[in-house]
Amino acid sequence: MSDTATPMMAQYLDLKAGYPDAILFYRMGDFYEMFFDDAVQAAAALDIALTKRGKHLGEDIAMCGVPVHSAEGYLLTLIRKGFRVAVCEQMEDPAEAKKRGSKSVVKRDVVRLVTPGTLTEDTLLDARRHNFLAAIAQVRDATALAWVDISTGALRVMACSAVGLGPELARLAPREVLVADGTEAEFCDAVTENGASLTSLGRAAFDSTQGEKRLCALFGVGSLDAFGTFSRAEVAALAGMVEYLEITQKGNLPLLRPPVQENRDAIMQIDAATRRSLELTHAMGGGRSGSLLDAIDRTVTAAGARLLERRLSSPSRRLDVITARQEAVAALVDNPALTGDLRDMLRGVHDLDRALSRLALDRGGPRDLAAIRNTIGQALRLHQTLTAVDLPDTLVRVQNDLVGHDTLLALLEAALVAEPPLLARDGGFIAIGYDEALDDARKLRDEGRGVIAQMQADFIAQTGINALKIKHNNVLGYFIETTSTHAERMQAPPLSDTFIHRQTTANQVRFTTVELNEIESRILNAGGEALEIEKRLYASLSQAVLASHAALGQLARALAEIDLAAALAHLARQEAWVRPVIDDSRAFLVTGGRHPVVEEALRRTGTPFVANDCDLTETPIWLLTGPNMAGKSTYLRQNALIAVLAQMGAFVPVTAARIGIVSQIFSRVGASDDLARGRSTFMVEMVETAAILNQADDRALVILDEIGRGTATYDGLSIAWATLEHLHDVNRCRALFATHYHEMSSLSAKLAGVDNATVSVKEWDGDVIFLHEVRKGTADRSYGVQVARLAGLPAAVVARAKVVLDALEKGEREGGAARRAVIDDLPLFAAIPPTPPPASRTSAVEDRLRDVLPDDLTPKDALSLVYELRGLLKG
Known part of the structure; x- marks a missing residue:
């Protein structure tokens, strides 16, 4: 008989059939085992040994396994490599299965489907980043995007055009995106471009009518109108997401907050290419190091860090919102002592949102309860500190959300020890004196001998027999033993009513009592009883916490707001940043602007950053010329980053700034190809430029660098020329346009909204010195040959390049047939005798x-x- 015919393997195959696209972690004692193709894939992905277990259809059954106690690390590896994992647990004690017969199999079932967007454990998540699961739904011609972080409960939805999906997914950076069956191809590019995993669901999951009923039941309301007016597409997106959570969490839904409707028009629009170019949250090479987020993050809590990333990814376009955020930062900038105190206290704050989520999903433990207790207590101290000072309205509102949890705090303080264990099954987390039954059980468990000794003393006093002893063996358990002489007295009334004869030996007689039997039973079961009582109390405390989840969620948001405001204030004082003036005009005036990331990098080398001005108020387009390596790209990016920082509500790295609300930022800086889609560097450049010209409005800020350099000179010049004219005449936006085509500088005389600027350099003894200063005017040359020499090109190549450059410039000056003659007469490189090294000269x-x-x-x-x-x- 093959092994697959055994009851256990039959059970495995039955469970696996329900999850064909996932690796099944099949619990067997202290291990999760994997079989067949699952084992082959997992062993390769996890770099663990591949073994075998019996045969199936004449072939060995592949097998591998991982220990349960360290399974989370293996889970994370599989998820990062694109796998989904179905976790199958034993649903009963193996001893119970044995009672049913030798061939009975332990009951097992899948308790959870682990996917990239449904992680909740701290070990699987980055505490300082959201882990979003998103869903895209279409109803007729309308499209909507919903997203949730089940580790925090944040649930949001937005009506969004199909064209706008890419930028929104770039903003959110979800780990997993849900779409309806049959629409995978339509959304694949937008999803995978942003590094997300694409998952399809049956179309029924996105049914808006049934979905509305499901959502109303989930949030306990009669109508979703209680949360806003949602379109059918928005309801469908939310419904698909909830359906997926029910599937992956096996009906044990996370603690979701009511859905919040977002409006694209309230957020500065930044597309995926621009986010990569500006390195807002991730550097070009991948990872957070080197990004703007990494350079400005001074938060001390995980929730504050996540809020910072959200604000940086979604700068506001609402003047009242920006101003309120600025006032909160300004109040703390002006009070550094208060800022320091707040930051010190915030270091004692825990991640409330994720603790609540784990408790709701029954993946938490006593430490989550203690974290909530400690955070509530710390919030009270924060409230007292803030009460002593005058605050702007924003901080007053969050200050009020710090209190109101006295009853829960008193409960948790009374119930929990100071430092509880990680898991409830470990016990020992309920404080002494909280529960009388638990205290008694612990006393019997820990002081059983003392209890027996006291009972022995009581029996001696009752009988007057000093030789009476209470003893124990594995056959009788606890018993009372005395000599045969004394036994006669215990067997006579009235003592015989209490003492029950158990056994007579050669010299001793043994008795028991009802009380002794009861104590024996309680002592033997005291450990288990104490643990069961603690588990019941843990469940009770968890329910008490979850009953206050809405208020605790508000507290978590208040702590994050305080942390972010204090962090931005600390940053502003530390880096000498100032508050920009934000208004509804089209102004863009920056005095002494700096690039925050480059400035930080230069500081490590002791090199000062050269600050520069930018004024796009009267002439909204600057045509910027100057050599490579002079700092044009840095200058372009720093002005875009200043706008982003200003509209997220932060102070900015300038001497002064006035910025009219920027609706969109577009960046076309740098060059890269897209071989996967068959796009050359020039094609990528043109696609991104087309997106800018087709979308930028008159409130946009556009930064462009070297448009048209990927093709022939005159083709490129004509494209760059026409692009600048389109920005000026059609888009009518604010723009910084860097180019090496000096011919374009003549446009400033033809277009009223264009001015020329250049990055200064200085020539000294044949070398070029970069001054990194931006001033009005035009560069007279590109200094490309000099830059090539600085880069380390062989001296012969540099010398030859100078010869060719002189010839080309001469031909350009002479024009016509003379120009062709100059180029034709240029000798070949191989025909030029090598230049002897210059004779050494001494002083x-x-x-x-x-x-x-x-x-x-x-x-x-x-x-x-x-x-x-x-x-x-x-x-």
């Missing part, structure tokens, strides 16, 4: 020093030599 000072023997000089001779050398220098 008179060097010649004089070669004749000097320092050891032979007297002090007077040395002084005379110094005067002599000084005279030679003057000569």
Whole structure:
């Protein structure tokens, strides 16, 4: 008989059939085992041994396994490599299965489907980042996007055009995106471009009519109108997401907050290419290091860090919102002592949102309860500190959300020990004196001998027999033993009513009592009883916490707001940033602007950053010229980053700034290809430029660098020329346009809204020195050959390039047939004799020093030599 015919393997195959696209973690004692193709894939992905277990259809059954106690690390590896994992647990004690017969199999079932967007454990998540699951739904011609972080409960939805999906997914960076069956191809590019995993669901999951009923039942309301007016597409997106959560969590839904409707028009629009170019939250090379987020993050709590990333990814377009955020930061900038105190206290705050989520999903433990207790207590201290000072309205509102949890705090303080264990099954987390039954059970468990000794003393006093002993063996358990002489008295009334004869030996007689039997039973079961009582109390405390989840969620948001405001204030004082003026005009005036990331990097080397001005108020387009390596790209990006920081409500790295609300930021800086889609560098450049010209409105800020450089000179020049004219005449936006096509500088005389600017350089002894200063005017040359020499090109190549450049410039000046003649007469590189190295030249000072023997000089001779050398220098 093959092994697959055994009841256990039959059970495995039955469970696996329900999850064909996932790796099944099949619990067997202290291990999760995997079989067949699952084992082959998992062993390769996890780098663990692949073994075998029996045969199936004549072939070995592949098998591998991971220990239960360290399974989370293996789970994370599989999820990061694109797998989904179905976790199958034992639903009963194996001893219960044995009672049913030798061939009975332990009951097992899948308790959870682990996917990239449904992680909740701290070990699987980055505490300082959201882990979003998103869903896209279409109802007729309408499209909507919903997203949730089940580790925090944040649930949001937005009506969104199909074109706008890409930018929104780039903003949210979800780990997993849900779509209806049959629409995968339509959304694949937008999803995978942003690094998300694409998951399809049956179309019924996105049914808006049934979905509305499901959502109303979930949130306990009669109508979703209690939360806003949602379109059918928005309801469908929310419904699909909830359906998926029910599938993956096996009906044990996370603690979701009511859905919040977002409006795209209230947020600065930044597409995926621009986010990559500006390196807002991730650097070009991947990872957070080197990004703007990494440079400005001074938050001390996980929730504050997540809020910072949300604000940075979604700068506001509402003047009242920006102003309120600025006022909160300004109040703390002006009070550094208060800021320091708040930051010190916030370091004692825990991640309430994720603790609540774990408790709701029954994946939490006593430490989550303690974290909530400690955070409530710390919030009270924060409230007292803030009460002592005058605050702007924003901080007053969050200050009020810090209190109101006295009853829950008193309960948790009374119930929990100071430092509880991680897991409820470990016990020992309920404080002494909280529950009388638990205290009694613990006393019996820990002080059983003392209880028996006290009972023995009571029996001696009752009988007057000092030789009476209470003993224990594995056959009788606890028993009372005395000599045969004394036994006669215990077997006579009235003592015989209490003492029950158990056994007679050669010299001793053994008795028991009802009370002793009860104590024995309680002592033997005291450990288990104590643990069961603690588990019941844990469940009770968890329910008490979850009953207050709405208020605790408000507290979590208040703590994050305080942390972010204090962090931005600390940053502003630390880096000498100032509050920008934000208004509804089209102004863009920056004085002494700096790039925060580059400035931080230069500081490590002791190099000062050269600040520059930018004024797009009267002439909204600057045409920027200057050589490579002079700092054009840095200048372009820093002005875009200043706008982002200003509209997220932060202070900015400038001497002064006035910025009219920016609706969109577009960046086309840098060059890269897209081989997967068959796009050359130039094609990518043109696609991104087209997106800018088709979408930018008159409130947009556009930064463009080297448009048209990926093709022939005149093709590129014509494209760059036409692009600038379109920005000026059609888009009518604010723009910084960097180029090497000096011919375009003539446009400033033709277009009223265009001005010329250049990055200054200085030539010295054949070298080019970058001054990194932006001033009005036009560069007269590109200095490309000099930059090539600085980059380390061979001297022969640099010399040849100078010859070719001189010839081309001469031909350009002479024009017509003469131009062609100059180029045709240019000798081939191989025909040019190698240039001999320049003869070494020495100065008179060097010649004089070669004749000097320092050891032979007297002090007077040395002084005379110094005067002599000084005279030679003057000569």
